Amino acid sequence: MYRYDEFDHDFVQARTAQFADQVERRLSGELTEEQFRPLRLMNGLYLQLHAYMLRIAVPYGTLSSKQMRMLAHVGRTYDRNYGHFTTRQNLQFNWPTLKDVPAILRDLASVEMHALQTSGNCIRNVTTDHFAGAAADEVADPRPYCEILRQWSSIHPEFSYLPRKFKIAVIASPKDRAAMQFHDIGLELKRNDAGETGFAVFVGGGLGRTPMIGHRVRDFLPEEDLLAYVEAIMRVYNLHGRRDNKYKARIKILVHETGAEEIARQIEAEFAEVRKTDLLRLPEDEIARIQAYFQPPALPEKPARSSAFEAAKADSRAFAAFAQNNVSAHKAAGYGIVTVSLKPIGGIPGDATDAQMDVVADLADRFSQSEIRVSHEQNLVLPHVALDDVPALYAELKAHGLETGNAGLVTDIIACPGLDYCALANARSINIAQDLSNRFGSAEKQAEIGELKIKISGCINACGHHHAGHIGILGVDKRGEEVYQVTLGGSGDETAAVGALVGPGFTGEEIGGAIETVVDTYLKLRERPDETFLAAVRRLGQKPFKEALYGAA
């Protein structure tokens, strides 16, 4: 894992002290709320419905066991014994007091964590594949490039007051597990025919009010030009992005209004300018220096097949389901990547108690080289588990309510905090997720349905990625009542697609039944059991689902 150097250490310490002073000045009256608000947001501190909310950065979703234990400590000491993992691979605490925040930030800084750039119109936490560094299908570990981007973008003076927030994702596999094409900039690490490393570059993707899929502006950008090219994109956006209307201020609108070809031309022109100085060319030895922090752990050699793992699958249907859904292919023979689901049946997506965080930290120490990942799908991942150890790991997870074997299934639902917590929300989303989880919760039903991603947002800002859901649910306020619109056919993978609205919305009481109707229609009409929901919607179109929901026109 990346370790802070002296600069990082001093910088985070200085910012922690600076914010402590700002909090003191706010409480003493030296700063008004109007003056303080942008300062607290720059430090990840929001004011939500019930309390302050602190969003803590988990750079590219990578945590050590030590850092996870610190998150548990913060939840236990300053909050209400739980935290919420988000779709940006971060963690939110829902109940910190303003007066405690400086102490929280001091504690976090002691394990190289902070809350910087988790809010505001700046470059946010760079996200990546939650299987990074372990996935069997990756070209290389994408995290060194995420770290290079993090270092470059942290308090970058030119990009601290952008027209709007800015999100970057980096993947390194043909399989997109990070919704890369729904980012302001998406980068796909690849190798060209000469075996050189570079990136396909996508610009102008995003969710929210105006969902758009990113446009490919470069098929192969040499890795040495990563920062120069991203800086060129940022400059074009910073110069021409709209500042008159915050709903039209994201780069996706600029790309849409200007045209992808013209934007690509402007980026190339700016890139040519940036390159003249050579200042941002990434030297090979610097890339190697950062890569050294992300060297794969020295895993003892194992045979590809584990008899203990196979025997446990044969012994227990529940374990077999866990193995099938929650254990993914690792690049090292005899190892697996284990998803620890934060979606217990009927539970709150993404929430983990302080005790569960401690347990995951302990299990990471015991079974996964002390490494943990946070997924944008609001689960945790133990990236380096010997298949021989999975049965013992499963038993420990089960003892703490973390054994749900539903990764990628219908109950593995993304849901934003919604109107239960969020000041921007128009409708609740967690209760809808819980209702659906209970309806589809039996192991048999989930196995029958197979892969199906339901994503729920409580407002148009789309923190729950509803546009990218195979089934997307958007809560709106219709004359004081919570109403839920349904979209079908969205996808956040390499076949990225924006879901299409199926028809008029449903009340909170109706929405669960409506989704059951959609799923039943799929089960009735699929050509064979392995035709996924998404494939069936793409083949059938909306018509049969509309008819099932609203009757034939």
Added chain:
Amino acid sequence: MTAPIQKSAAKTKAAQQVVTGNRLIDGVVVYLDAAGGWTEKIQDARVAEGADDLEDAVATGKEGEKNRIVVEAYPIDVTRGPDGLRPVRIREKIRAEGPTVRMDLARPVGA
């Protein structure tokens, strides 16, 4: 991005309003009371009846902002039923009662 204040009182014609905000030091939901202080219990809130009374209550609430007791004081519609005062809009009901999905964190709101 910060929350736009939902000035529900301006949108509807409920007969009664109270003034609410979040306490500066800890963010807790509070309501202006009849003595000009701030209470966590909506049942103890000052109920404004009529435009002049509401204007006065909001002005007192804004004093609470200046005095660093609350952040963003604003009026909300309420109704009085058998269980006492209840906000009209769901957003304010959830603020008054706590997250609906964590009953262990609920705020007592009865009369």
